[in-house]
Amino acid sequence: MMLRWDVLAAILGMALASYICRAGGYAVLRVTRPPPFVQAMLQHLPGCIFVAFLAPAFLSAGWATVAAGAVVLLVQARLRRLAPSILAGVGTLWLLRLAGIG
16 A cells, blocks of 8 residues: 555645644743733633533433532542542442442
8 A cells, every 4th residue: 555645745734734733822822921811711721621522421421420420520629639539420320320320
């Protein structure tokens, strides 16, 4: 199997465009200092994106999954440790499914 030059050019072009987008953001933020509200937004943005991806999956999976997600949030808010939060959520989901809920 031979690699076509147009496919290689497309792959390299997409890689270059992706790198320019990432590096451009870092270059702009090195030169300028964003206002405090933009800094706060950027600091909380990954969590918001994570929730936006997970919420539909949780809601479509049933009430047991929603309850397990709520347990994860509560344990994380209380302990501020990721491993116990995940273990509590998995344990809750396991117990609810063992009981026939969800």
